[in-house]
Amino acid sequence: MNYHATISQFSKMLHNMSAILDKAANSAVERNFEVGVLLQSRLAPDQFNFLRQVQITCDTAKSCAASLSGKEAPVHPDTEQTLSELKQRIDKTVTYLNTFQAKDFDGATERKISRPRWEGKVMRGEDFVLQHAIPNFFFHFTTAYSILRHNGVKIGKKDYLGELSFQKVTI
Amino acid sequence: MNYHATISQFSKMLHNMSAILDKAANSAVERNFEVGVLLQSRLAPDQFNFLRQVQITCDTAKSCAASLSGKEAPVHPDTEQTLSELKQRIDKTVTYLNTFQAKDFDGATERKISRPRWEGKVMRGEDFVLQHAIPNFFFHFTTAYSILRHNGVKIGKKDYLGELSFQKVTI
Numbered sequence: 001m002n003y004h005a006t007i008s009q010f011s012k013m014l015h016n017m018s019a020i021l022d023k024a025a026n027s028a029v030e031r032n033f034e035v036g037v038l039l040q041s042r043l044a045p046d047q048f049n050f051l052r053q054v055q056i057t058c059d060t061a062k063s064c065a066a067s068l069s070g071k072e073a074p075v076h077p078d079t080e081q082t083l084s085e086l087k088q089r090i091d092k093t094v095t096y097l098n099t100f101q102a103k104d105f106d107g108a109t110e111r112k113i114s115r116p117r118w119e120g121k122v123m124r125g126e127d128f129v130l131q132h133a134i135p136n137f138f139f140h141f142t143t144a145y146s147i148l149r150h151n152g153v154k155i156g157k158k159d160y161l162g163e164l165s166f167q168k169v170t171i
Numbered sequence: 172m173n174y175h176a177t178i179s180q181f182s183k184m185l186h187n188m189s190a191i192l193d194k195a196a197n198s199a200v201e202r203n204f205e206v207g208v209l210l211q212s213r214l215a216p217d218q219f220n221f222l223r224q225v226q227i228t229c230d231t232a233k234s235c236a237a238s239l240s241g242k243e244a245p246v247h248p249d250t251e252q253t254l255s256e257l258k259q260r261i262d263k264t265v266t267y268l269n270t271f272q273a274k275d276f277d278g279a280t281e282r283k284i285s286r287p288r289w290e291g292k293v294m295r296g297e298d299f300v301l302q303h304a305i306p307n308f309f310f311h312f313t314t315a316y317s318i319l320r321h322n323g324v325k326i327g328k329k330d331y332l333g334e335l336s337f338q339k340v341t342i
Binding site for chain 2: 001002005006009012013043044047112118121122123124126127130131132134135136138139142143145146149150152157160161162164165166167
């Protein structure tokens with residue numbers, strides 16, 4: 001696996017998420033309601049709200065980078081209550097992800113990774129990325145996105161994907 | 172990148188999706204409505220419905236495997252109308268994905284990949300997987316999942332992730 005490129009992609013997607021938050025804020029202004037309504041929204045009563053989905057998306061990326069490189073992740077308390085604070089949480093995460101270099105992930109494929117709720121069980125680094133980190137990261141981002149779409153915020157796939165790295169074609 | 176493991180993960184997730192469809196069917200029986208209502212549901216009026224989200228999830232995995240290996244993907248027409256047909260669509264996709272072996276992806280990293288709507292532009296294989304295939308696959312799967320959650324189908328994160336490959340710890 002190209003772990004560094006995977007973490008860079010998380011960073012890029014979080015940048016996209018921050019821009020989507022701006023669109024949510026603008027939508028609230030245009031439609032004359034407090035953006036906090038969106039932050040507290042959810043698609044089912046027993047589902048995490050938008051704010052929590054964003055926090056988990058950030059933490060999934062942060063702890064993935066830390067675990068794969070054998071580092072201790074910085075603690076980001078879940079204290080955000082406003083859209084501005086939530087954007088700062090994303091910024092902090094992106095800043096942390098951007099500190100990583102390719103060599104930090106040497107040996108990541110076979111590194112043993114665990115989580116407190118796994119009761120001592122471990123996964124290989126590569127399995128962890130493919131089966132846990134990537135599916136969870138996109139799950140929580142997409143759920144946050146869906147909460148906004150369901151509430152009429154005008155966003156589309158391009159806001160989610162961001163710019164694609166097309167190759168320059170030489171003639 | 173470990174392209175074969177990535178495609179295997181898509182296959183696993185589609186297997187999970189098929190099991191989620193069974194839960195949707197059971198939920199409809201228990202609550203006494205036609206499951207077709209769920210297939211036609213969406214979270215916003217200008218969003219694809221559940222049925223289409225599943226089709227796109229399948230096609231994203233199928234075309235990713237084909238593109239990375241330089242093969243022609245089989246055509247799966249979007250003709251499904253029932254849950255049973257939709258499960259067959261998933262089965263066909265999983266069967267196709269499972270034909271791939273690691274050596275099929277030799278050279279995938281630098282393979283030039285394009286899409287009809289890209290107007291001749293190309294991406295490197297590795298960029299394509301990280302920036303396009305993976306985000307899209309999980310986007311459409313999670314959106315399908317969210318449509319069911321929003322409509323009261325009792326599913327959770329474990330249904331989405333499936334079983335994780337924990338390592339056997341030797342004493």
